[in-house]
Amino acid sequence: MRIGDFKESYAADEALFRTPTARAGLAALLAALALFPLVAGEYLVYLANLVGVLAIGALGLNILTGYTGQISLGHAAFMGIGSYAAAVAQTRFGAPFWIAVPAGGLAACAAGAVVGVPSLRIKGLYLAIATLAAQVIFEWIFTNWTGVTGGIRGINVAPASLLGFRFDTDVRTYYLVTAVAALHAYAAANLFRTRIGRAFVAVRDRDLSAELMGVNLFRTKILAFMISSWYAGIAGGLFVYFAKVVTPESFPLTLSIQYLAMIIVGGLGTIQGTLYGTVFVTLVPEALRSLTQVAQKISPEAMSWFHPMKDILFGAMIVGFLVFEPHGLAEIANRIRRFFALWPFPK
Amino acid sequence: MELLLQLVLSGVVTGGIYALIAIGFVVVYKATRVINFATGELMMFGAFFAWTAMTSAGAPFAAAVAAAALGAALVGAAVERVVLRPLMGQRTISVIMVTIGLSSVFRGIAQIVWSGEYRSFPPIFPRRPIHLGPVLLPSRQVYPFLLALAAIALLWLLFRFTRTGTAMRATADDQATAFGMGIDIRRMFSFSWMLAAVTAALAGIVIGTIGGISPQLGAVGLRIFPVVILGGLDSVGGALVGGMVMGVLENLAGGYLDPLLPGGGVKDVVPFAALVLILMIRPYGLFGTREIERL
Numbered sequence: 001m002r003i004g005d006f007k008e009s010y011a012a013d014e015a016l017f018r019t020p021t022a023r024a025g026l027a028a029l030l031a032a033l034a035l036f037p038l039v040a041g042e043y044l045v046y047l048a049n050l051v052g053v054l055a056i057g058a059l060g061l062n063i064l065t066g067y068t069g070q071i072s073l074g075h076a077a078f079m080g081i082g083s084y085a086a087a088v089a090q091t092r093f094g095a096p097f098w099i100a101v102p103a104g105g106l107a108a109c110a111a112g113a114v115v116g117v118p119s120l121r122i123k124g125l126y127l128a129i130a131t132l133a134a135q136v137i138f139e140w141i142f143t144n145w146t147g148v149t150g151g152i153r154g155i156n157v158a159p160a161s162l163l164g165f166r167f168d169t170d171v172r173t174y175y176l177v178t179a180v181a182a183l184h185a186y187a188a189a190n191l192f193r194t195r196i197g198r199a200f201v202a203v204r205d206r207d208l209s210a211e212l213m214g215v216n217l218f219r220t221k222i223l224a225f226m227i228s229s230w231y232a233g234i235a236g237g238l239f240v241y242f243a244k245v246v247t248p249e250s251f252p253l254t255l256s257i258q259y260l261a262m263i264i265v266g267g268l269g270t271i272q273g274t275l276y277g278t279v280f281v282t283l284v285p286e287a288l289r290s291l292t293q294v295a296q297k298i299s300p301e302a303m304s305w306f307h308p309m310k311d312i313l314f315g316a317m318i319v320g321f322l323v324f325e326p327h328g329l330a331e332i333a334n335r336i337r338r339f340f341a342l343w344p345f346p347k
Numbered sequence: 348m349e350l351l352l353q354l355v356l357s358g359v360v361t362g363g364i365y366a367l368i369a370i371g372f373v374v375v376y377k378a379t380r381v382i383n384f385a386t387g388e389l390m391m392f393g394a395f396f397a398w399t400a401m402t403s404a405g406a407p408f409a410a411a412v413a414a415a416a417l418g419a420a421l422v423g424a425a426v427e428r429v430v431l432r433p434l435m436g437q438r439t440i441s442v443i444m445v446t447i448g449l450s451s452v453f454r455g456i457a458q459i460v461w462s463g464e465y466r467s468f469p470p471i472f473p474r475r476p477i478h479l480g481p482v483l484l485p486s487r488q489v490y491p492f493l494l495a496l497a498a499i500a501l502l503w504l505l506f507r508f509t510r511t512g513t514a515m516r517a518t519a520d521d522q523a524t525a526f527g528m529g530i531d532i533r534r535m536f537s538f539s540w541m542l543a544a545v546t547a548a549l550a551g552i553v554i555g556t557i558g559g560i561s562p563q564l565g566a567v568g569l570r571i572f573p574v575v576i577l578g579g580l581d582s583v584g585g586a587l588v589g590g591m592v593m594g595v596l597e598n599l600a601g602g603y604l605d606p607l608l609p610g611g612g613v614k615d616v617v618p619f620a621a622l623v624l625i626l627m628i629r630p631y632g633l634f635g636t637r638e639i640e641r642l
Contacts, residue, residue: 122630124439130626133619140616308458315451322441
C-alpha cells in the first residue's frame with residue numbers, strides 16, 4: 001500500500017505525515033471526528049469528551065515520563081490546579097473561558113516548575129515518591145483551602161461561551177474539546193522535531209551524555225515538567241467546563257495512576273500511542289459496564305461484580321501490557337502497518 | 348504536658364506498626380530494587396486470611412496468624428515468580444507500575460472473595476486499658492503494638508542468625524559475589540518476596556485488630572513512603588527508626604495543628620511534607636546507602 005514512495009526534498013522527508021496513506025488516514029480521522037456527534041448517541045459523545053480531556057493530560061504525562069524519563073505520580077494534581085485556577089478565574093474575576101483555560105494551564109505550569117526542582121537532585125524511584133508526595137499535598141490543599149477551592153463542595157462553573165455561542169451541551173463541548181486536543185497533539189508531535197524535544201529524549205536515554213553534549217539538564221528537566229503541567233492544566237481547565245463543577249474528589253491518586261496506565265498501554269514515548277492508550281483505558285471499563293448490564297438481565301447480582309471486576313481488569317491490563325507488550329498499543333499498530341506496507345504483494 | 352505525653356506514646360504505638368510494614372517493604376527493595384506499591388494490599392490479604400481462619404474455621408488466634416503467614420508466603424512467591432521475574436532489570440517505571448497494577452488486582456479479588464463490607468476480628472486481647480504513669484493507653488492499641496515488636500524481633504533474629512537470613516543479606520549486599528559463593532540468587536529473590544508478604548500479613552493482622560478490616564485496608568500502605576525515605580530505602584534498622592519518628596510526628600502534628608486548621612486532616616499530609624524536605628536535603632535517608640552521582 002505504501003510502495004513507490006520516494007522523497008525528492010528534505011522538507012518532504014521531514015514532514016510529520018510522510019506518506020499519502022498517512023495523510024489520507026489523517027484526513028479520514030479528522031472527518032470522522034467532525035461527524036462523530038451527528039451519528040453517536042448522547043452517552044457516546046459524553047465519553048468522547050472525557051477521552052478528549054484525558055488525552056490532553058495523558059499527552060502531557062507522556063512528554064514528561066515517556067519522552068523525558070521523569071516519572072510522575074502527581075499528574076492528577078496538576079490537572080486539579082488547572083481546574084481550580086480556571087474555575088477561580090471565571091467565578092472570581094469573570095474571565096471568559098478562552099482566558100480561564102489558559103490561565104489554568106499557566107497555573108499548573110508554575111506549579112510544575114516548583115515540583116520539578118527536586119528532579120535535579122533525585123531521579124527514578126525517588127522522583128516517583130517525591131511526586132507522590134506532591135499529589136498527596138495538593139489533594140490536601142484542594143480539600144482544605146476552603147477560601148479559594150470551596151472545600152469539599154467545590155466550585156460551580158457556568159458553561160463556556162465564545163462570541164455569544166454557548167458551549168452548553170455535550171455536543172457543543174465536544175467540538176471545543178476535540179479542537180483543543182487535536183491542537184495539543186499536533187504541538188506535541190512537532191515538539192520532538194525541535195531542539196528542546198530532542199534534548200528531552202537525550203535526557204531520558206542517558207542524562208550524563210546529554211549534559212556532555214551541551215544539554216542543560218536542570219533547564220531541560222524543569223521545562224519538561226512545565227510543558228507537561230501545561231497540558232495537565234489545560235486538561236483540567238477544559239474538565240471544569242465539561243463537568244460544570246470542580247471538587248477535590250475529581251483528582252485522586254488513582255487518576256494519576258490511570259494516566260500512567262494510559263501511556264503504558266498506549267506506548268511510552270509515542271504520540272499516537274498516547275491517544276490509543278487513552279481511548280483504551282477509558283473505554284474498557286465502559287465495555288465492562290455494558291457487559292454487566294447485559295449480565296444483570298440473567299442474574300440480578302451481576303452489578304455487585306462490576307466494581308471488583310473493574311479493579312481487576314485495570315490492574316491486569318497494566319501488568320499484562322508490561323509483561324507481554326511493553327511497547328504498548330503503538331507497537332501493535334506499527335506491526336499491523338508493517339504487515340500492510342507491501343500489501344497486496346508478497347514480501 | 349499530659350497531652351504531649353499521650354500524643355508521643357500513641358505515636359510510638361502507631362510507629363511500631365509502621366516500622367513493621369516498612370521492614371517488609373525494605374526487604375524487597377534491598378534484594379530486588381523493586382518499590383512494592385502492593386504492600387498495603389498484601390497486608391489486607393494477610394488480615395483477611397487470619398480473619399477467615401478464625402471465623403470460618405474457628406482457629407485460635409495463634410493458629411490463624413500462622414495460617415495467614417503461610418497463605419501470604421504463597422502469594423508472595425507467586426507474585427515474584429509470575430510477575431516480577433519477567434520484569435527483572437526493566438525500566439523503573441515498569442517495575443513501579445507493575446506493583447501498582449497488582450495492588451488493583453488484589454483489591455478487586457478481595458472485594459469478590461470477602462465483599463466490600465467492614466469486618467472486625469473476634470475479641471483477642473484483654474479489654475482493660477493500660478495505665479502508664481499519667482497516660483491511659485487503650486488495650487486495643489498496646490497489645491497489637493507488642494505483637495508488632497515481637498514480629499520485628501523475630502525478623503531480626505531470622506536475618507542475623509539463620510543460614511537463609513545470612514544468604515539473603517549477602518544477596519542484598521552484593522549479588523555477584525553472593526552468586527560466586529554458591530548462593531542461589533533467584534531463590535533469595537523469591538524468599539525476599541515471601542518474607543515481605545509474611546511481614547505485610549502480620550502488619551495487616553495488627554492493623555486489623557485495631558481498626559477492623561475491609562478491602563480498603565491497603566490504603567495505609569501509602570504511609571510507609573515517608574517512613575522508608577526517612578530511614579533509608581535499603582536499611583532495615585532505618586525502617587524501625589523511621590517508623591517511630593513518623594508515627595510520633597504525625598500524632599504531634601495532628602494533636603497540635605488540627606485544632607488550628609478548619610479542614611483538619613493534618614495528620615495525613617505532614618508526613619508527606621516531611622518526605623519532600625528529606626528528599627531535598629538527604630535523599631538517601633538517615634541510614635540508607637549513599638549513591639553518589641553528580642550531574
